[in-house]
Amino acid sequence: MSICAFIFDLDGVLTDTAEYHYQAWAALAKELDVAFDRQDNEQLKGVDRMGSLQFILDKGGLQLTASQKHAFADKKNRHYQQLIAHMSEADLFDGVHDLFAQLKQAGIAIGLASASKNAGMVISRLGISQDFDYVADAAKITQGKPHPEIFLTVAQALGAEPAQCVGVEDSLAGLQSIIDAGMQSIGIGDAKVLEQAQWIYPHIKDLQLATVLKQAAN
Numbered sequence: 001m002s003i004c005a006f007i008f009d010l011d012g013v014l015t016d017t018a019e020y021h022y023q024a025w026a027a028l029a030k031e032l033d034v035a036f037d038r039q040d041n042e043q044l045k046g047v048d049r050m051g052s053l054q055f056i057l058d059k060g061g062l063q064l065t066a067s068q069k070h071a072f073a074d075k076k077n078r079h080y081q082q083l084i085a086h087m088s089e090a091d092l093f094d095g096v097h098d099l100f101a102q103l104k105q106a107g108i109a110i111g112l113a114s115a116s117k118n119a120g121m122v123i124s125r126l127g128i129s130q131d132f133d134y135v136a137d138a139a140k141i142t143q144g145k146p147h148p149e150i151f152l153t154v155a156q157a158l159g160a161e162p163a164q165c166v167g168v169e170d171s172l173a174g175l176q177s178i179i180d181a182g183m184q185s186i187g188i189g190d191a192k193v194l195e196q197a198q199w200i201y202p203h204i205k206d207l208q209l210a211t212v213l214k215q216a217a218n
Ligand code: G6P
Pocket: 011, 018, 021, 044, 045, 046, 047, 048, 049, 052, 077, 114, 115, 116, 117, 118, 119, 138, 171
């Protein structure tokens, strides 16, 4: 099946914001006296804000009221927004401009499927907002990753059948979302974590578009 859309995750795929999410969650976990390391964080990548907070609370055996949870989620978000405040076009990962140019040249649509409510701000700071044919609104997604809703929403908006789409993710939850959406999958990061992906590259700049398109068509 020939590919007509590439649907990207943002944090950890196009820029290093996955690290900032980790730092902000780690600070909150410390405040709550819950042990939380990078291995725990792998489970959180791609997971929405309240789901991520719940993971930390469950890990610490903590029970909070809904309003306490919202207060802690807001606190993490304020910290995260401080961490991304200095971001600029220089923070776009190497290789993204080239990849987008190649996709455009090939007539392949570009979509964004980020669970982050800060995604609009981040892509604007990176100077790539205009490159996307469609950007999912995380606030309108009712079932977060690993549910396939967000990838399917973007595919539908682009007028592409799932099988004609390639999803690109750095997270386990996001990869599951792509697979359950019936799309072809690229993992960016550690091959041991992302072993279920059809193609795995350590970094977005390593992605071999010609190879993917050739193999995806078979
Ligand atoms: C992405 C990130 C997660 C983050 C989630 C929600 O999926 O991978 O780490 O928790 O977005 O982000 P937000 O900016 O809305 O809190």
